[in-house]
Amino acid sequence: MTQAKKIIAPGLSEAEAIDRAKRGDAESFEALYGLHKRRVYSLCLRMTGNTAEAEDLTQEAFLQLYRKIATFRGESAFSTWLHRLTVNVVLMRLRKKGLPEVSLEETMEPQQEDGPKRDIGARDDVLAGSIDRINLERAIESLPPGYRIIFVLHDIEGYEHNEIAEMMGCSIGNSKSQLHKARMKLRDLLTLSRAEKAGRR
Amino acid sequence: MASTRAKRIWLTVTLATAVAFAADNKKEFRYAAAPGSTITVVNEFGPVTVRPSNGRQVVITATTHSDKAEADVNQTGTRIEARTHMLAKASENDSRVDYDIQVPANVMLNIDADGGPIHVERLRSDMTLQGDAAEVTVQDCSNARVHVHTLTGPVTLSNISNSYVDVTSPNGNVQLTSVSGPRVTVNTTKSNIRYTGDFAGGGQYLLNNHSGDIDVLLPTTASVDITARSVTGVVEQDFPLQQKQHLAYQLTPGRSFAGTSNSGASSVQLRSFSGKIRVKKQ
């Protein structure tokens, strides 16, 4: 077993719960859900920016997990397996909706640019030590979907560009440039909010 | 949250997903079926067709029409199961999976397909075919045990010989053509039963319903001992019969008749509560 013996209920380790779940034990299903629901839901919420959609996707991800749990053989950590499954579920749903931004063609980037246009040469390192997580989460939520997905996958969930390119069906270059745009946009949003706060003092 | 290199493995997950995106996706599964094997199919929407295969191979071809449904097919020892799984809420069209199955002729069959249709031919096995609204057709079987249960799905059996047959369907019409065996029983409630054939084999035949009609067409060469009774409905006899010598019950004229033809080998009971029973010469 690659995972440490995680105790998730009195007398029940994750490995045991997985084993029991394979055989249809209801309590084990619930135990596994309790252990992983937050991570799965947060991932869905961050990728979609929508609580109703995220709940729906969370449900779908766990159902797929339970349907396929018999095929999990412990060759990777259970949480990694579940994670990949969740990303796939979300991407499938987004693809289904046909969001043009998701295809990540350079030509289809969103046009809007709210926030102050910054001079390229201007110097303003306004961010170091000033982001609090609420602001960051809010800012991420307000990103256009195409940027948000890449940012979530790369900077939050830790996927590499080549992996993202494969998943999204775009080029590595696209992935990198979209990530850059996402970060730039976040920088704008976070500077703005900080400026607002500063202005109020 | 450090990224792990092990994420390479997700490729298979993604690729599998990619395959599922094709509009019509056909998958074939092959198994060797040891004697005593059973095949179970559970499928809510979509046709299920079963035919004999070559040798002892079981070949299951599942065709999905969207990526919302998947066919889960596997073998555990002597049990081969094909179940349709819904991956997401879907319309009927998207949920539909078509199963085309080839089996050794004597392998036991369990089919649960609510939408159907279910079609079985040329087998010699024990088969249970079930579905709410499924249209069920079974043909060209011999030495079989055929159990059919539907609610409203019509049932058509033709050219079945030397078999045990039992069909129950409250609301689905049942049609039997050249069906014979040691025991043939049909029970419906509101729907009609139609039998065309010679009730061969010295077997026990029972056609029973509540308010539907029972229509029987048989040749004068048939060797039968017929009793037709309707509690409140009418009976029409248009077939030559010899009076029976001993009767355990009263025969109400117009509501029942009984008699034998030739050597009276097969016992044929036609029973309706309020429906019409007609027996005619073929």
Next chain:
Amino acid sequence: MTCAEFQEVLPYIIEGGGNADEEEHLKSCQACSGLVSDLKYIAEQARSLVPMVDPSPRVWEGIQSSLEREGLVRPARGMGRFPAPVAVIPRRSATTKYLAAAAALLLVAVGLLMYSGTRKEAATQPVTARSSEVVPVVAALDDDDQQLLQQVADHAPAARAAYADSLATVNAYITDARNAVAKDPADHQARAHLRSAYDQKSMLYQMALARSLR
């Protein structure tokens, strides 16, 4: 190299580093190095974002009912290892078990009917009384029937109409047959009809059960 030129290639070099010119510009340009440190800082902060929100209880309920519907789950067995009982199976599974019991009861009723039919009883014995002892009350749509339809509606809403229709049909058969048996307890034909009617109703229950457990 100008800032504009640098910032144009920045997306592609921010991770792995650039060529000599690009690195040189970065070292010497405060604006661009400020930008790069901002962007890296954002990425760093994102990495440490910990999931903080739980989904609503509704999500688990949805999962649970799907698990039951798909037959992926077996009812929880109290094994004594979980001191706090996990309330896993909701009301619906109780209904499923109830349906199974109702179906079994029907079969028992049919069996008892057959037995009572073979005994020679005096015609004065009121069959109705005896029948109602062994047979569950069959009205137009009794509680069992309502539960069956609810169960079907929960799991396969599109099928509810067909089940309602078939239930009504079979109930009418049962009623007719019961009345006939009541009129003449010695009427074997009527008894045979009652048997067949119950058989079909029992089949209906079993099909509904199979559907909801799928």
